[in-house]
Amino acid sequence: MWFGSDSAGRCGLALLALVLVSLAPAPPVLAHAAFLELRPVEGIAVQGRYDDGTVMAGAQMAVFAPNDPARPWLTGVTDDEGWFRFVPDPAIEGRWTVQARQAGHGAMAYVEVGGEGEAMAAVMLMAGGDEAFSPLQRGVMTASVVWGLIGTALFFQRRRAA
């Protein structure tokens, strides 16, 4: 007898239930293996440096998307070499702002995303400011200001002498 005893009956019911459950459509979250799809994308690497050449290691970075300049789109910290890497969302076109700050020092750089032709173009790196000038230019600029101040001194000295 198949269902002669109570225990055999319970076992059979359980088996039937198991078959029914296995036939029911499984929820998708329980599905199978996971896959990773890798593809190279165009990203931005930015390095923070002080004007004496020291790298800004451990500086706090904030990336601002053009559609919300008030709230950072991404935050992070530069590595030991002062580098910070990110991939802007290509759907948000316009001028992205990257800001580095460390102990009250800081710099800003801009990245143009989208538009015609070039997908991305780093516009300006403004770390410390004066790296844009050659030593000769810096020398002339310094000398001009100093001479202006010495001239002021001489002018007032002469007036006093007169």
Place this chain on the structure above:
Amino acid sequence: MHIPDGILGPAVTLAGYAGTAAVMAVCLGQIAKRDDPRRDVPKAAMLTAAFFVASLVHVPIPPTSVHLMLNGLLGVVLGWFAFPAIVVGLFFQAVMFGHGGLTTLGVNALVLGLPSLLAFALFSARHRLLPAAPWSDAAVGFVAGAGAVAAAVVLVAVVVLAGLPAHVDPDLERRAIQVFALAHVPLMVIEGVVVAMVLAFLRKASPELLLGR
């Protein structure tokens, strides 16, 4: 010691400009009270040049480097002229080399200028603090020079931490400021020695240039 544009919010930068305008008014008022307000203009212009160039001189202090400030020297040698001299010097540093910024000019002027006026106050009171001796000018000069740097570091820390935006990690920034402050300890000694040496030199070479003889 130059807070650049973009670090501080508009409220702090505006307050900096208001504070600088107030201090400038007090300084110019004190200068105008003198018999000949223009007498010290040549001296102020020369020291403004020195202050302007000083920020380009980097003193390597591993793992970083700091630049000379000379705010204590300006206070001790120029008195009330120190603050206007610092404002002019900071303006040229910001415009020419991007050291500091135009929006933060007011804040930076207070950060460097207030300690400068403190150094002036300390030096003016030296005869009451120490017995008149050849070394007393140099001793007070050392304290004024070192103290002006220390006060500026404290002011930078206060301003930066008070105006921290929400997305900045305060702990990380605090640690960075501690490193920044430690790097300035040798600079305090250097600037203290510079002021002491300048005062010792002026006392011998041209004592008429010393304030409040």
